[in-house]
Amino acid sequence: MQRVDLYDTTLRDGAQGEGIVFSLEDKLHITQRLDALGVHYIEGGWPGSNPKDAAYFLRVRDLPLKTATIAAFGSTRRANTPPEQDVNLQTLLAAGTKLVTLVGKSSAPQVDQVLRTSRDENLAMIADSVRYLRERGRRVFFDAEHFFDGYKADAAYALQCLRAAAEAGAETIVLCDTNGGVLPGDITTAIRAVRDAIPTPLGIHVHNDADLAVANSLAAIEAGATQVQGTINGIGERCGNANLCSIIPNLQIKMGIRVVSGEQLAQMTEVSRFVHELAHTRGSTQQPYVGLSAFTHKGGLHADATAKWDMAYQHIDPQLVGNTRRMVASELSGRSNILAKAQQFGLTLSNQEAVEVLREVKERESGLPVRYRRCLSVPPDAPAPARL
Numbered sequence: 001m002q003r004v005d006l007y008d009t010t011l012r013d014g015a016q017g018e019g020i021v022f023s024l025e026d027k028l029h030i031t032q033r034l035d036a037l038g039v040h041y042i043e044g045g046w047p048g049s050n051p052k053d054a055a056y057f058l059r060v061r062d063l064p065l066k067t068a069t070i071a072a073f074g075s076t077r078r079a080n081t082p083p084e085q086d087v088n089l090q091t092l093l094a095a096g097t098k099l100v101t102l103v104g105k106s107s108a109p110q111v112d113q114v115l116r117t118s119r120d121e122n123l124a125m126i127a128d129s130v131r132y133l134r135e136r137g138r139r140v141f142f143d144a145e146h147f148f149d150g151y152k153a154d155a156a157y158a159l160q161c162l163r164a165a166a167e168a169g170a171e172t173i174v175l176c177d178t179n180g181g182v183l184p185g186d187i188t189t190a191i192r193a194v195r196d197a198i199p200t201p202l203g204i205h206v207h208n209d210a211d212l213a214v215a216n217s218l219a220a221i222e223a224g225a226t227q228v229q230g231t232i233n234g235i236g237e238r239c240g241n242a243n244l245c246s247i248i249p250n251l252q253i254k255m256g257i258r259v260v261s262g263e264q265l266a267q268m269t270e271v272s273r274f275v276h277e278l279a280h281t282r283g284s285t286q287q288p289y290v291g292l293s294a295f296t297h298k299g300g301l302h303a304d305a306t307a308k309w310d311m312a313y314q315h316i317d318p319q320l321v322g323n324t325r326r327m328v329a330s331e332l333s334g335r336s337n338i339l340a341k342a343q344q345f346g347l348t349l350s351n352q353e354a355v356e357v358l359r360e361v362k363e364r365e366s367g368l369p370v371r372y373r374r375c376l377s378v379p380p381d382a383p384a385p386a387r388l
Contacts, residue, residue: 004221004257006244007041007141007174007203007229008034010275011056012073013241014231015045019280026278027056028063033271034232035068038260039244041227042068043101048091057095071141072097076104076129079117083132093136100133101174102126103143106161107150119157123164130168141227142170143205148182151190159197166200172227173200177216180209180239184219191223203227206242208234213242218250221257232275233283245272245290249321262320269322289321296326298337 011027014020022030027044034042044060045053060070072095077086084090092100104126105111111122130140142165144150150158162173175191187204194202204220204227206213217228228251234243245268251257252265272290276283285292295318297306305312306325318325327337327344 002257003226004251004259005040005227006248006259007043007227008039008231008244009043009229009241010231010235012043012045013237014235016237017235017240020235022278024052024055024059028059030275030278031060031063033274035065037267037271038264039068041071043071043073046073047095048074048088057097061096069099070097071099071101073101076102076125079115079121079125083128089129089132099139101141101143102129103145105146106144106158107146108154108157110146110150123160126161127164127168130165130170134169140170141172141174141203143174143176145176146178147175148177148186148190149179162194162198166198170200172203174203174205174227174229177206180207180213182216184212184215187216187219188223191220191225195224201226203229205229207237208239208241214246217242217247233272235279235281246288249289253316253320265320266322290323295323
């Protein structure tokens, strides 16, 4: 069975989402929840970027984590700067983590336009930084920033960047759709090409700017990636990151790839809501798997069928991810909605009583004057008109 490792970057990339600020205590609490969920790697932050992240790496050493390995995040050395004189690399070493995730450019246009150094120097920056950390006993993951855009612009150079990291000792090379605009087919094509060229295990890190982050992550795994990066609830820069609350159940339930235990999977909804609370985000009620409305039935036809067979209008048992089925009553409801709501409140209604309640609901929700309510004489459970 294919092994896939979960890499969470809620505390670093997720915290870059607009309006999201985690306190130090928040970060430590989330770390413990992610560890209990069964996440394999937790990216704690960028220790050289702010005092809070530096403090986090001091405090996290005292947490009794059972599953997760903590990673410190930072960039490759600056251009024309020896590793031993590079402040960022020294800060990463001082964080004291066994694992460091290094980000470096893997796109020729990004090197030309953003780094504004030579392409050869960028290759040296990657290799020198990875080798420097490896020689000091650190495990290293290399985040190949802008890889997919870089592969499309200059595939040969993008692959050179990956080779530089691999040959210097990177344990996993993470291919990044940093701008979040790549399509699943392009993800698959590029990953297959990389697998043919480089033997190092591959990871995937994508953003959601085209609303494809989850789809792209799953496509990457189908193409051979063995590590998937994302955030709880998909929070992050701009339109967010790949949503682990969707990726984890999709891997485990839909693709048969076991990434956590069944008991841990059942914590998914609770973890989602916990992070929403600490991030002060409301989240969409229609968020797949963990949203309040993910297994909610409003239409009368749906409620009636679901009352007879749980899976009539549900693709999974909501309890698998710690969620619950809900029925709501509205002008679109049928008698089954009313009976279900009554049962929820410990009431037992006869069919006739349910019909009377439903008629009252429909009248009140209509907002129409009494003279227009004659249409409500139609039996509440009458079939809808045939569609043309």
